[in-house]
Structure formats: structure tokens, C-alpha cells
Amino acid sequence: MKLIVVMSAMNVIHTSGIDLGHLRVLDVLLRTHSTVRAARELGLTQSAVSHALRRLREALGDPLFVRVGRKLAPTERVLGLRVPLAEALAAVGRVFQAGAAFEPAALKASFRIIAADYAELVVLPQLLAALASEALGVDLVTMVVGDAVEDVIQRGEADLALGASFAERGGLMLRPLFRDPFVVAIAAEHAPGRLTLERYLAARHVLVAPRALPGGVVDNRLASLGRARRVVLRTPCFQTALAIAARTEVMVTAPRSLALEYARHAPVVTFPPPLELPEVRFGALFSASRQDDVAHRWLRERVAALFPAKPQRKR
Structure with missing residues (x-):
């Protein structure tokens, strides 16, 4: 079923003149709301991002983003594409990742993590030490978003949320890490x-x-x-x-x-x-669309490895 979805997406892309690079630009614009920031993240020129946005607007028949102050505000049409876009990109990624050996040392990535100071102090010192020995090309950006944690994860604006008391929602997954009295x-x-x-x-x-x-x-x-x-x-x-x-x-x-x-x-x-x-039930929250992403799964497992499960007491 996933392969059929990918092939269907590729057919649509081909007939509309849009390629996977355009869809990646759209995905990053949905997170950054800025052609400048999108260009920086993608390693492209701002004119290349603007050109991709123009092609997307023509293909979809919608402005997709309108300028509000210094930011690009998404239209209702592009907001409705957020989830299927993330799923399609994840599915395409799985096709190319299948069978490929994953090497953390070769990974070049920046992960966005929602973490209050509690999560930062408990997780980051150990995690950064692990990255220094295993994945020097990985860097982290922490964010504080107040009560919008689940919304930000659903929108794909952050890769992972660390903490407690997350609300249960469709499309979100929780990895328990430890309990803290x-x-x-x-x-x-x-x-x-x-x-x-x-x-x-x-x-x-x-x-x-x-x-x-x-x-x-x-x-x-x-x-x-x-x-x-x-x-x-x-x-x-x-x-x-x-x-x-x-x-x-x-x-x-x-x-x-x-x-x-x-x-x-x-x-x-x-x-x-x-x-x-x-007790505080500390865990990692992420989008279900990232569950099979190889790099994202490695990050989740690396965080979980910092907190090995404690053996149960014998009664």
C-alpha cells in the first residue's frame, strides 16, 4: 500500500511538473514561514526557493502563502496539505532508505527539540556527549512553545518533544523514558x-x-x-x-x-x-509520520539509551 501511494505521488509530480525537491521546499516553508530561512536550511539560494514556490503555486492553483509582516502565512489550502505532505515525504524516504546501512557518523542533520529547562538539564548533557563520540554532524536546537507542544509536533515544526503530561492525539506517538518522583x-x-x-x-x-x-x-x-x-x-x-x-x-x-x-x-x-x-512520567513525543524515518528513529533510540529501564523489584 505504501509503495502504491508513493508511485501515485510520483505520477502526480511528473504530470504537474513538480518534483520531490519542490515538495521538500514546501515542507520546509510550512515550518519556517520564510524563504530566507528555508533557503538556509535546504542549502539553496533564496531565488531558488522563490522559484520553487512559484511553480507550486501554479501547479496547485493557490497562493499557498501570503506575506504578513516579515513572515509568510500559510493559506487554508496548504494547511490541509501538511499531513499528507509529511506522510508522502516519509514514504518516499523509506523507499530510498530500504536496505541502506545507516551510519550515524555520516549523518548531517539538525534536530529541533521542544524542551523546558527540566528536560534540557536531564537530557542534553548526556545526549551531547553521545553525539560528540558518535555523530559529530548532528546539531540540536531546543524550543519552548508553552501549551502548543502537541500542535507544533503535529505541524512538523519540531522533531521531538521531551517532557511530561503530553495530551493524547491522533497521529502522535509517545516513547516513555523514565519516572521521576x-x-x-x-x-x-x-x-x-x-x-x-x-x-x-x-x-x-x-x-x-x-x-x-x-x-x-x-x-x-x-x-x-x-x-x-x-x-x-x-x-x-x-x-x-x-x-x-x-x-x-x-x-x-x-x-x-x-x-x-x-x-x-x-x-x-x-x-x-x-x-x-x-511520579513524573517523562517521555519523548513525536509524529507518527516520523516513526520509520531512519535518522529520526536513531535519535529516539539514542535518547532512550540514556535512561535504561530499571529492573523491577521482586515482591
């Missing part, structure tokens, strides 16, 4: 001998909301108990919250791996939370 981080000079729920509720808190959404697991759990805490600051950055905790009396409830890493360099101590909280 919460701890409470407190400046060493203000740390109590024991952290009780009453002391926790009496304190002032910094709430970390990487996706800029109100509430969270702590406040939802407290609400279920008929209790509430005093949040004096909401920030998208765990590092900001932990830096403030190190210098003031506020408390921060954060994933243990991140809090312990920060505590190596700052006068912060950690306590188990005085209420039951779910």
Missing part, C-alpha cells in the same frame, strides 16, 4: 528537621508551570484533601524556582532528578513531600 526543595538555612503537611501549607511556594497552565499535580491533590497552599510566584522555569528557593524561605516542589542536580551546586536540601503525589 517529586521532592520539596528548601534552602538549607530554612530547612525544618521534619517536613510535615502543616509546615508545608504554612510556607510560601513557587509553582513551576512549564506549559503556562494554572494549577498542577500538587494543587489538585491538595484540593482533593480540602486544603490549599500559598503560591507567591508562578514561573515556567524550574531553575528560576530553585534559585529563588536557595536564597529565600520559599519552597519548591520539583522532580527529584532535577532538584538533586541543582543541590550539588547550591545550598538546597530536599525532603519527601508530606502528601502523596504521582
Whole structure:
């Protein structure tokens, strides 16, 4: 079935005078909204990208993009082509990749990764060390997109999202990586001998909301108990919250791996939370259209290898 789709796409391309290079230009324009940035990514001149866009407009009978300020805004017609375009390019790629040996050392690629500071600190140091020894031609660009993570992945504007609490959607796939319990981080000079729920509720808190959404697991759990805490600051950055905790009396409830890493360099101590909280389920989110892409699959597997599954405890 995939081969039939590819052959049908090639027939359409041939009869319309459009080749795979034009479709690649369209794919990159949908992500960059700029002929300059598209040309840079594709290694083409800006005039070559403009020429390809003109041919696409003629073949499809639609302007495809209209200029809004300094950006090219996609029309409804081209937005409707986003998913079939990604699937067609992925299918064509699989045809040419079939049977070819993949060599990370020969890979020249730039991957766009959605990652808040938690994901950056947990993943990037190890991943960059691995790339330095295995794939020197690979570079990474991290992005913060607030609550638009799933939309950005669906639109193909990022290759991978690292983090937790991803919404389930059609066309998206999640690779679980590890689980991380919460701890409470407190400046060493203000740390109590024991952290009780009453002391926790009496304190002032910094709430970390990487996706800029109100509430969270702590406040939802407290609400279920008929209790509430005093949040004096909401920030998208765990590092900001932990830096403030190190210098003031506020408390921060954060994933243990991140809090312990920060505590190596700052006068912060950690306590188990005085209420039951779910663990952070950290994973990698990506588009199903990239599932069989050889380079993308290698990147996913390389990230997963940083977090080998822990053996289950015997009961």
C-alpha cells in the first residue's frame, strides 16, 4: 500500500511538473514561514526557493502563502496539505532508505527539540556527549512553545518533544523514558528537621508551570484533601524556582532528578513531600509520520539509551 501511494505521488509530480525537491521546499516553508530561512536550511539560494514556490503555486492553483509582516502565512489550502505532505515525504524516504546501512557518523542533520529547562538539564548533557563520540554532524536546537507542544509536533515544526503530561492525539506517538518522583526543595538555612503537611501549607511556594497552565499535580491533590497552599510566584522555569528557593524561605516542589542536580551546586536540601503525589512520567513525543524515518528513529533510540529501564523489584 505504501509503495502504491508513493508511485501515485510520483505520477502526480511528473504530470504537474513538480518534483520531490519542490515538495521538500514546501515542507520546509510550512515550518519556517520564510524563504530566507528555508533557503538556509535546504542549502539553496533564496531565488531558488522563490522559484520553487512559484511553480507550486501554479501547479496547485493557490497562493499557498501570503506575506504578513516579515513572515509568510500559510493559506487554508496548504494547511490541509501538511499531513499528507509529511506522510508522502516519509514514504518516499523509506523507499530510498530500504536496505541502506545507516551510519550515524555520516549523518548531517539538525534536530529541533521542544524542551523546558527540566528536560534540557536531564537530557542534553548526556545526549551531547553521545553525539560528540558518535555523530559529530548532528546539531540540536531546543524550543519552548508553552501549551502548543502537541500542535507544533503535529505541524512538523519540531522533531521531538521531551517532557511530561503530553495530551493524547491522533497521529502522535509517545516513547516513555523514565519516572521521576517529586521532592520539596528548601534552602538549607530554612530547612525544618521534619517536613510535615502543616509546615508545608504554612510556607510560601513557587509553582513551576512549564506549559503556562494554572494549577498542577500538587494543587489538585491538595484540593482533593480540602486544603490549599500559598503560591507567591508562578514561573515556567524550574531553575528560576530553585534559585529563588536557595536564597529565600520559599519552597519548591520539583522532580527529584532535577532538584538533586541543582543541590550539588547550591545550598538546597530536599525532603519527601508530606502528601502523596504521582511520579513524573517523562517521555519523548513525536509524529507518527516520523516513526520509520531512519535518522529520526536513531535519535529516539539514542535518547532512550540514556535512561535504561530499571529492573523491577521482586515482591
